[in-house]
Amino acid sequence: MGVLREVVAPFVVPGPSGVAIRSSLKGLTGQDEAVLRLVGELLGSLASGDLKARCAAGLAHDGEQWAQRKRALTGKSSSRWAGSLTKATHDQWALARRGQLAHLHSLRAGVDTITHRLAQPIGTKGSKGAPGGYRSRREWFAKSRRLHVLEDRLEHEQADWEAGRVRVVRGGKKLARTRHHLEAAQLTETQWRLRWQVQRWFLQADGESGKRYGNETIRISPEGEVSIRLPAPLAYLANAPYGRYVLACRVRFRHRGEQWADRVAADRAVAYRLHYDTGRGRWYVTASWQIPPVQVVPLEAARAGGLAGVDLNADHLAVWRLDTHGNPVGEPRRFAYTLTGTAQHRDAQVRHALIRLLHWAACHGLALAIEDLDFAAEKTREKHGRRKRFRKLVSGLPVARLRARLVSMAAELGVTVVAVDPAYTSRWGAQHWQKPLTSKNRKATRHDAAAVAIGRRALGHPIRRRTAPPPHDRSDRAGHRTVQARPGSPGREGPRPRIPGPRTRSVPPGRGAKAGDQRAHNRSGHTAEHEPWHQGSLPLSF
Structure with a gap:
């Protein structure tokens, strides 16, 4: 039997640190949708270029480079759009880095497992802690070839990790691969192209406390009016002062609407993201904000x-x-x-x-x-x-x-x-x-x-179920310890108490040689249970 690993103590799970709610943008005009598409495409192209610059910097990236990227984006959009773009790029690079590390661990685990099984004789059965050998020579040969493949992948991934190189696909690697399997995905090229473009748009802005309605870039009033601060190249499309475009629709958040309204009325930070659902052909807005930690x-x-x-x-x-x-x-x-x-x-x-x-x-x-x-x-x-x-x-x-x-x-x-x-x-x-x-x-x-x-x-109880007390007249009557004693109960694992009174045995209660030894009563594996019993010799005649 293998060694059991140590069990971690239970703990109370802390509550969530943020909230996100969503609502649809109903009643958009054709002009509204055209403006949203133009803004999304422009900011999406800026996000792609910024992500390329961040990936090229690798591990040498620092705060000064971040500031340079933001200054370069400010002239093409605005200072707040540039802040949202660079922050999203940093988060995406960090996510790719964590995924790369997880992939490294998976490759190492696969290499170690195959190496161990190849070293075992064919047909050897494994134990609970370690696998055995492969079942046939054919399987052994196939796994030896796979070992070389995994070792090659591990070598390349390790080199990328040490150099700080990550591979990120804006729009998703899964959707990019779907382009070559349109029939299996039941998509036409036009449908796939629209979905690909939508996934690469960028229409999200971080909140800012102290600013009007908690967001200066994408602003939603308590009445549901949605306005967007247009980037500098698209300022000619503004239909409101200060380079803003006001949508014709009104937004209403049904879930947590009162909480959202309280934050907006108090000018507390609320982040917004506008996105288009290609399946339903409808625009949505997602509002999110941080909440104070709940007392555990x-x-x-x-x-x-x-x-x-x-x-x-x-x-x-x-x-x-x-x-x-x-x-x-x-x-x-x-x-x-x-x-x-x-x-x-x-x-x-x-x-x-x-x-x-x-x-x-x-x-x-x-x-x-x-x-x-x-x-x-x-x-x-x-x-x-x-x-x-x-x-x-x-x-x-x-x-x-x-x-x-x-x-x-x-x-x-x-x-x-x-x-x-x-x-x-x-x-x-x-x-x-x-x-x-x-x-x-x-x-x-x-x-x-x-x-x-x-x-x-x-x-805090052990999983092992404590057995019921033995019936009367088979051990020491009802004096057995309780069935479900609490972990802190004194003497729950100690000897049984002495009970005075007549017994069927010749030894008085509490006076036996093993009266205080629990192993002699109902513990398996004790030597008393395995001692041979010899019957005395009987006389041949009476």
Whole structure:
């Protein structure tokens, strides 16, 4: 048996640090749409050139170069547009850098795994901690060739990382590759070209506290009037003073509209982004702002009234309520969703399941315990080999999206979220809880048992289920320790107490040779259980 890794202590997940809301721009005229397209194309070309300059600078980039880029963009647009462009470029380069590092780690993991398996004899079975050899000579040869490919890729990626080179595609690498597979994507060249151009537009401006309505570049009044500060080359299109263009439509934010109106009335910073949906043929505006950090509830307060353990699965959330002692209460709950169809449909399914879960938790005043999952290292092709279904299952789990949405939505409803280490929850839950929770009228699944294990870990209890006391007259009557003793209960792992009274044994209570040795009573593996028993010799005649 391998060495078990150390389990990280549970913690209360902090709330979100920002808010984003969206609304459609209805009632735009043809002139409005033409102006938005021109502004987006102009700023998009400036953003492409600025990103090229930033990538060329690499690791040698500093604050002085940033200032030079901003001064160069100011003459082609405005100082505030230049600030938004350079900030977006910096964020995009940093994101590409983090993705490059993650790719490096993935390549190293693949190279290490193949190298280890190639060194093993063919057909050797692996253990829990390390994989075995390959199953056939043919597979061994194919993997040896793949090892050379991965080593070559790793060498190039390592050189790029050390030199500070990143490869970024404005508009997305996936959409760029779709150009060569239009039939599979069910797109015409015209449709793809429109989508490509729209993804490369730039129409976003950072907020600025103290300025009118919280944004000087893209401004939305409390009445919903939208105006844009045009870049210098397009100033001739202005229909309002100071080089501004006012759209004919009015915007109304239905979600968090009151919060947005309060910020706008107080001239607090609000960032805006205008974008065009090619599928619906409609313009949208997204407003976002930072919120002060929410005071985190202490962990003991979250445990005070019990909580509900939540196990994330490919098609549902398995939930079970636990009391403060770690005992399952009531029946298990299941909140289903379907991860098929478009990205918008999958996201809607996740949101619908989460809102049902949160409303149920808020109705009972419960905190939620979830696993702090990260499947970044679990999707590798080399780790799971032929288990394609499992790799597809793990890759399809909406871990990051579900976690982000759960934290954001729980903060609005006042539900506390406790994150626990996911180590061994499914295995130990099935081992200790699946069978005891199964009855004639209820069949507990591994996911239900895992939810109980997650909840017990969040409460600070061990996952192991404590057995019930032995029946009367088989050990020491009802004097056995409690079934669910709290971790701080004195003597919960100590010897059984001495109980006076008559016994069927010849030794008085508490006077036996092993009266204080728990191993001699009901601990497996003790030497007393394996001692041979010899019957005394009987006389041949009486």
